[in-house]
Amino acid sequence: MKYIYSFSEGNQKMKDLLGGKGANLAEMTNLGLPVPPGFTITTEVCNYFLEKNEYPAGFEHDLNEKLDELEHAIKKTFGSKTNPLLVSVRSGSKFSMPGMMDTILNLGLNDDTVAAMIEKTGNDRFCYDSYRRFVTMFANVVMGVGHDHFEEALDAAKKDKGVELDTEMGAEDWKKLVGIYKEIVKTHAGREFPEEPREQLRMAIEAVFSSWNNKRAVTYRNMHGYAHNLGTAVNVQSMVFGNMGEQSGTGVAFTRNPSTGEHYFFGEFLLNAQGEDVVAGIRTPEKIDMLKEKIPAAYEKLFEIQLKLESHYRDMQDIEFTIEEGKLYMLQTRNGKRAAAAAIKVAIDMVSEGLITKHEALKRIDPNQLQQLLHPSIDSKAKLEILAKGLPASPGAAAGKIVFNADTAYDMAETGEKVILVRKETSPEDIHGMHAAQGILTSTGGMTSHAAVVARGMGKCCIAGCKDAQVDEASKTLRIGGEVFGEGDVITLNGSTGEVIRGLAPMREPELTEDFETLMAWADEVREMKIRTNADTPFDAEVGRKFGAEGIGLCRTEHMFFDTDRINLVRQMILSKDAADRAAPLKMLQAMQREDFKGIFRVMNDLPVTIRLLDPPLHEFLPDTDAKIKALAQDMGVEFEALRKVASSLHEINPMLGHRGCRLGITSPEIYEMQVRAIFEAGKAVVLDGVKPLIEIEVPLVGDVTELKRIRTMIFEVAAEMEPLNFSWKVGTMIELPRACVTADQIAKEADFFSFGTNDLTQMTFGMSRDDAGSFLPFYTEQGLYKNDPTETIDQEGVGQLMRIAVKLGRSTKHDLEIGICGEHGGEPKSVMFCQEIGLNYVSCSPYRVPVARLAAAQACI
């Protein structure tokens, strides 16, 4: 096992072993670029060390050898009193985790070497400043001494001297302070500050290793779904100094503009400064063009190098450099992070420049990023006061007056007010209020809570599970920290970050570029799966179609039931004593649903529309408190007691596992019959207008083939009555129960198609309600118990295993069975890839995620 690689021994493909930074330093070295010499300790050593708390056998020997080599190569020596070697020690893992782990600069300084440095540079103030910075950094990062101790000492020293600014401190002041700092270290770390450079180095390496598991890093990996067992490499590199005068400097540059994607050399630099200063923003840097005037030779060299790097890496590079007394050194290169619009422009441009292929261009874009382009967003340059942070449940931005219930939201929106609906949680009864609101903020519930799902479906901004927000709907107060907000107070939500912002934040409108359309067209050429949208209204259908949906994968009929003018009919139906009594409200609902379906069929002319029959339990249509029941009873002219009795008889302890889905259709067949009639009537009506409906009737919550068989029989009976039906129609089912998966061969006998309802399937498979998971799921993902939040991305090991079984069994009965997915996962890139892998025919997602799914589906084929 090789523990350490000199930069000249590695290459860019060795990221697993050397980390991104190390691999790229090696690559640049081998390209002949001016990289200060150094070496990389592998991630394997890190993992060994983290597991055993010691170095592997022979490591220290190798380290000494590499140090000897390095000293020899650059003719400097650790601890030398004349020509001392100073190094930087930096972490670098496979995936870039900026700022998450530790870095130590100027390692090798001690009382002897600082003197040698002064001798060499003639700048004693700079040298002592570097020294005291090194002591602070080392003591803090490696020895765990709090920053505040050093701050206090510095303040005291400045007070003593009667000055206010660091710049007013002289060489002697810094020197004295180094002494004081070392005392602080002794007091708080319980040992002397290590003077011996090789000891400093060993301690620094261990500290970098350990930083792999610091809280920030763990959280970052969880956020980005990176594995926790990768480990970090450690890069030990000889220091160069950009702060040795006006012919020295440091900078950060991109080979293209990372915000816009425009193709020109873009960057910033500072003369007479060290690396960190540009990023930290202590001084305002200059534009890279100015370097041409200030140090022309270095600029020319840098310009050449960036051209070379981009064409070598075939991607936009983010580079760091330092100029030491006129000589350019490269300290880092990596693929540059870029905004969504920039990502697209860069990819498209590179294809026309012949640098990359279309397939490569498609792989360059993170599908999730596309969403940034589809929603209005908060102007990130504005100064914002963040009040609290919740889950970024539905992207976009929204601002408005706080309201605490759906009715008020509806009423205020009617008068033209913009409102934010703030609830503990939402329920289907709040739909009209959610529709009316600009955005939704809830204090409980997760990324797939009702509020989140519905908001995403509506393309509406939502922050869910905002724990810092205490919502009291009764007293109409929102408490954040010590502050209380009431109805009418204005807040802004950033659904892309989960931030709740005080007042009205400035917004930016989205613009869909020609590049965007080009990229989508390329994606469509490549992908094999169809993309459909989940849409309950003609408007949603139109949005979906505009974004490229090739059908509706899920039309939830219950949302039509909750409309204000209909819910009372639904209630009348529920309260009916018998079938005869029920006939009148059903007839009226039928006429209304027919019109809904006509509208949707028209928009989706010639594209398939999957309509799910009624799914929620009936109690969702009735109020749940005595007060609301009383009000409704008065409204409907029925007796309070009678209504309360019905509501209480329908009450369920676990509604998710209750009397819903096809169970309703089986015990109360007249409801499904009505819906099927409405669907067929709508089909017949639009055919007369030359529209071609492709209808797929979907039966929810089937657990046993007998359920589907019974409802399918009913549908065929209704169809027979209504002949001729001169359009295409099919009958299929949601696969959303574990039992449906393991009996899919039976179910396929009665199904023309399957559609995975992965929301419910995930909940049943895990035994975890999305509405209740808020109390433990965040803990699980934070602690790495779940690699991913299964409500966000399909759990491939568990839920995915059941899906594989269902696909296999279903197609063993009908080899060409059409199978899709309509859960929330249908628009999530990793899940889309999985759907391609297991052979689904289509994914369906909310309208605003259609482009995301198109791209992800294309990537899955590359």
Place this chain on the structure above:
Amino acid sequence: MKYIYSFSEGNQKMKDLLGGKGANLAEMTNLGLPVPPGFTITTEVCNYFLEKNEYPAGFEHDLNEKLDELEHAIKKTFGSKTNPLLVSVRSGSKFSMPGMMDTILNLGLNDDTVAAMIEKTGNDRFCYDSYRRFVTMFANVVMGVGHDHFEEALDAAKKDKGVELDTEMGAEDWKKLVGIYKEIVKTHAGREFPEEPREQLRMAIEAVFSSWNNKRAVTYRNMHGYAHNLGTAVNVQSMVFGNMGEQSGTGVAFTRNPSTGEHYFFGEFLLNAQGEDVVAGIRTPEKIDMLKEKIPAAYEKLFEIQLKLESHYRDMQDIEFTIEEGKLYMLQTRNGKRAAAAAIKVAIDMVSEGLITKHEALKRIDPNQLQQLLHPSIDSKAKLEILAKGLPASPGAAAGKIVFNADTAYDMAETGEKVILVRKETSPEDIHGMHAAQGILTSTGGMTSHAAVVARGMGKCCIAGCKDAQVDEASKTLRIGGEVFGEGDVITLNGSTGEVIRGLAPMREPELTEDFETLMAWADEVREMKIRTNADTPFDAEVGRKFGAEGIGLCRTEHMFFDTDRINLVRQMILSKDAADRAAPLKMLQAMQREDFKGIFRVMNDLPVTIRLLDPPLHEFLPDTDAKIKALAQDMGVEFEALRKVASSLHEINPMLGHRGCRLGITSPEIYEMQVRAIFEAGKAVVLDGVKPLIEIEVPLVGDVTELKRIRTMIFEVAAEMEPLNFSWKVGTMIELPRACVTADQIAKEADFFSFGTNDLTQMTFGMSRDDAGSFLPFYTEQGLYKNDPTETIDQEGVGQLMRIAVKLGRSTKHDLEIGICGEHGGEPKSVMFCQEIGLNYVSCSPYRVPVARLAAAQACI
């Protein structure tokens, strides 16, 4: 295809084709016994007819041929004016369904043949009575004319004549009535009564076929789990008459006493009577011994035949016979139904008689029947007033005063009162009341509702889901029909039938016989699976061990938490602000749990005890209404608002899918730590007394191996602290989530054992909460959508499939992994068989079901 078999063409093995009755008539015919000739139409014809609504081609030809044969054989002719053939037409399916389908006697009577019969018998009154009975029966069964019309006409005729009893009616009266009856038929059936015997026969056959699908028959099949596609055969048999004078008679007999199993010829007969009369109980029959005196030759013959039949069939026979003018005819034989105690005695006796083997004896007993012997039962001979009927949720009988809440139940029981706890439904907070009550009656919930599960666990009588009972806990009333019962009114529950009985019904104590012990010993010799019991207390453990349990398969620690003296400590713990605050109540709980475990370990010395760590969500320990919260706040000396806030923050929408099981153990590790310490402390303590505890710590609701790994690590850490632990202990998990099944290979890496929690697994797999299924599940089983209620018997296709996967995956990781089951299904015979089939090591069930499981496990091996 052969449609019809003469009795001489069949045999007892052809039950599928000829039904039980037909097969046995054939068998007896071939044994040379005196069976009136006849033939059997196959079940295949029935199924064809039911599907196509017509006879298969050639059937009518065959029927005529068989009739010709029959006429020829007994020298009587259908419709003959001198020697007419009369037949009975009876259904007969594979499984006996007594009284469920239709029978027609004396078919062939019409105005001509009745005259011939009078000529033959010289008894005109008897002949006309038979005729009018035939018309009534035929009109009702075949032509669908209601009985009441005939009753009315009869009443009118009697009134006319001025008499009150049927026996006062003469031949002429009956003759006149036949005319009136035929008019009634014409009016209500819309056609003439068929006079032609072959037409009568065809119509009767069709009616018998159709009766396969009448409501009674369907319900009966559902109740007994018989398939609906078997069809019925039709037996056409020449009539013999037991009512032709004092040398004629009819009777029913058993080869042994069916109530007690005693070995003597047992039966009853009536002289001068027709078949039905004995069963219908119109006249009081005489004991069979008396026949020896009345018609000695026939008795001798009958006695010989019954001996022959029992040794031929090698089982106790239930036989029907008729004596026509001194000549004995056999009309039926079948294996006799018998009470539980009798079943055991007969089986054991037959083994010692050398008639059957031990294995056969074991197979003869329905394991479920054993339960009759383990619970006190209502004296079925007593006169009872049934008020309502619910689900027979937990067998046995209980009587007492009605109470409507657990506290009252507890308080009244303390004073020595016997009470019945009547609730809409029960919750874990009611445990003490349930313990205190004699029995439990709930108006909602199913066979595995809380009340049902807990009651069975306690071996306590329970009727659940009694829809006719309206319970209003607030006003303390129980409304049944128009009547209102209040607190203190006495009722009796029959948990074996679901009957609610007015007042105090007389009871019978159970006695365990020597035969019972013998049978159990035989079962133990044969079976391969171990039988454990579910027990939460030393008392339950003792009962289980008494019944032969070889360990505890599930000890639910939460039941210990609900005890009155502990729940407040639990609440204190929940309300604690931090770990420090929580330490005190946890310490006290730990001491209490340690004592619980010590008691259980002592009882189960040298047998394994599986202890499940806390499972229910914390909100179950807090009250759920403001009023109760207020009371508790006062009790605990905390602020109402604070308590309400905690309760409301713990509230869950779907508690079954919420923050429970190992999720609790992960987010609040101190609770599980406390429990593990208590377990180990108890182990260490009893070892000092020479007791050998075999401890299995079980982690509930594991969905991902990471959960188990984390808790296992914690347990090992606690163990390391407490060394030396000089007893055996293991760590394993419940398999109760679909995800656990499909990732069982991963989970097995961290598990020493698996135990299927099929209650939850069934609920998750079906997406069906046992608490909410009452609104649709009965409909499903009634309508045959589910073959079995999956909460009662393991759903082998779905849940069972997941179990197979889990066993296969689990043992692919550890080939000798110990796997058991501890759900309610563990004591249900069909499920026990399935557990043997998939290779489980043990089943665990409530103490009172242990003998059932022992027998079922033995049967599974035969």
